[in-house]
Amino acid sequence: xxxxxxxxxxxxxxxxxxxxxxxxxxxxxxxxxxxxxxxxxxxxxxxxxxxxxxxxxxxxxxxxxxxxxxxxxxxxxxxxxxxxxxxxxxxxxxxxxxxxxxxxxxxxxxxxxxxxxxxxxxxxxxxxxxxxxxxxxxxxxxxxxxxxxxxxxxxxxxxxxxxxxxxxxxxxxxxxxxxxxxxxxxxxxxxxxxxxxxxxxxxxxxxxxxxxxxxxxxxxxxxxxxxxxxxxxxxxxxxxxxxxxxxxxxxxxxxxxxxxxxxx
Amino acid sequence: xxxxxxxxxxxxxxxxxxxxxxxxxxxxxxxxxxxxxxxxxxxxxxxxxxxxxxxxxxxxxxxxxxxxxxxxxxxxxxxxxxxxxxxxxxxxxxxxxxxxxxxxxxxxxxxxxxxxxxxxxxxxxxxxxxxxxxxxxxxxxxxxxxxxxxxxxxxxxxxxxxxxxxxxxxxxxxxxxxxxxxxxxxxxxxxxxxxxxxxxxxxxxxxxxxxxxxxxxxxxxxxxxxxxxxxxxxxxxxxxxxx
Numbered sequence: 001x002x003x004x005x006x007x008x009x010x011x012x013x014x015x016x017x018x019x020x021x022x023x024x025x026x027x028x029x030x031x032x033x034x035x036x037x038x039x040x041x042x043x044x045x046x047x048x049x050x051x052x053x054x055x056x057x058x059x060x061x062x063x064x065x066x067x068x069x070x071x072x073x074x075x076x077x078x079x080x081x082x083x084x085x086x087x088x089x090x091x092x093x094x095x096x097x098x099x100x101x102x103x104x105x106x107x108x109x110x111x112x113x114x115x116x117x118x119x120x121x122x123x124x125x126x127x128x129x130x131x132x133x134x135x136x137x138x139x140x141x142x143x144x145x146x147x148x149x150x151x152x153x154x155x156x157x158x159x160x161x162x163x164x165x166x167x168x169x170x171x172x173x174x175x176x177x178x179x180x181x182x183x184x185x186x187x188x189x190x191x192x193x194x195x196x197x198x199x200x201x202x203x204x205x206x207x208x209x210x211x212x213x214x215x216x217x218x219x220x221x222x223x224x225x226x227x228x229x230x231x232x233x234x235x236x237x238x239x240x241x242x243x244x245x246x247x248x249x250x251x252x253x254x255x256x257x258x259x260x261x262x263x264x
Numbered sequence: 265x266x267x268x269x270x271x272x273x274x275x276x277x278x279x280x281x282x283x284x285x286x287x288x289x290x291x292x293x294x295x296x297x298x299x300x301x302x303x304x305x306x307x308x309x310x311x312x313x314x315x316x317x318x319x320x321x322x323x324x325x326x327x328x329x330x331x332x333x334x335x336x337x338x339x340x341x342x343x344x345x346x347x348x349x350x351x352x353x354x355x356x357x358x359x360x361x362x363x364x365x366x367x368x369x370x371x372x373x374x375x376x377x378x379x380x381x382x383x384x385x386x387x388x389x390x391x392x393x394x395x396x397x398x399x400x401x402x403x404x405x406x407x408x409x410x411x412x413x414x415x416x417x418x419x420x421x422x423x424x425x426x427x428x429x430x431x432x433x434x435x436x437x438x439x440x441x442x443x444x445x446x447x448x449x450x451x452x453x454x455x456x457x458x459x460x461x462x463x464x465x466x467x468x469x470x471x472x473x474x475x476x477x478x479x480x481x482x483x484x485x486x487x488x489x490x491x492x493x494x495x496x497x498x499x500x501x502x503x504x505x506x507x
Binding site for chain 2: 123126127128130131134137138
């Protein structure tokens with residue numbers, strides 16, 4: 001019984017350390033390849049299109065729904081205490097600092113993280129990654145760098161768009177359901193949300209983008225066992241990057257909060 | 265000087281020892297067949313010759329250059345002169361046939377797009393694949409995929425070619441086409457190693473054959489030598505009595 005528990009815990013620790021080591025090694029490899037020729041800007045632009053433009057509808061729908069629901073919930077909740085005039089402030093701050101970055105990243109972890117792992121995993125099991133190496137080129141340069149850089153560039157931009165759409169959705173709801181004047185809403189948002197709130201939210205997405213893309217590439221590169229292996233790797237990738245986003249969010253929020261206090 | 269030389273090669277994956285002590289050499293312009301049962305590690309040797317696997321112990325020399333401990337960057341010049349033909353073709357499925365063949369030329373030469381296009385057209389024509397430039401790999405038959413894979417491997421005019429089961433699963437027509445191409449390349453002075461289970465192809469193209477069993481070389485020789493060894497392990501392997 002005790003042996004069984006020890007073995008399970010031991011195996012979990014080894015798997016965790018192996019994952020951390022593997023992702024760190026991949027990040028270090030990427031960093032060292034990043035500055036060496038040849039460069040492939042066209043591949044980065046292609047990934048920006050794949051990650052950014054093709055995720056726009058998903059991100060917009062999520063942001064619109066989040067903004068609308070938050071305006072409704074806060075509106076009905078605060079109205080009981082006569083606080084419905086605080087809805088624009090509360091919703092805008094929550095969206096810009098927290099929900100916009102996190103929900104956008106979670107959506108991308110599902111769409112892009114899964115896509116990256118499935119694509120690289122399929123290439124791996126059909127020896128296409130080996131072919132890239134055998135033809136004298138680097139899979140890190142051809143596969144990993146474009147996806148990681150694409151994600152790092154596009155996720156913050158998508159978050160800015162998501163924040164805007166979310167606030168716009170809450171404006172519609174505040175006017176239609178709570179009877180707030182759009183100009184009043186606008187003034188409260190502009191007065192409340194300062195540049196630091198915006199920067200903190202967007203800065204978090206750089207970490208989330210790195211988690212999504214590196215974890216996606218890591219599991220893709222390690223895929224074995226044919227199509228079943230691709231499925232398993234894809235699931236692992238989405239689950240791991242989602243957990244990383246949610247758990248690191250607290251640490252990042254606290255870190256940025258300390259940083260803000262320190263700079264004031 | 266041998267084009268390929270492997271000395272005391274040892275390789276293991278986890279607890280499984282794949283190769284215990286492999287020694288082999290291939291002279292310039294020679295074609296050597298590596299044969300053995302499934303899972304005997306023939307492809308592992310082939311992959312190690314181009315740095316896709318690392319030897320645990322021993323030495324791998326390509327044209328007198330010790331590549332055993334080369335990193336990915338140091339292996340790039342080697343991979344320009346040593347081509348690897350993958351079992352399934354390993355074509356990039358997001359690229360057309362033309363883009364697959366253009367890949368090494370774009371990466372390693374300064375040829376203009378027009379010259380690249382002309383070279384691809386000529387190579388495809390040599391392989392009986394004219395007109396297939398714009399086709400995606402998924403739309404090709406297995407035999408055509410293998411031929412495109414071979415065409416991509418030789419387009420850089422390598423000095424050494426490593427074939428990993430180039431005729432596996434092919435019909436007699438495509439098998440003959442591949443055999444003819446291997447013989448043509450051999451006549452042109454290309455050194456090669458052929459991993460195969462297809463004994464007629466091995467006999468047709470190889471100067472020498474090496475049988476691997478349990479991580480050891482157990483028999484080696486030319487076709488004539490092998491035919492004269494009645495009752496030997498090689499004869500038993502060929503006739504299917506042993507593996």
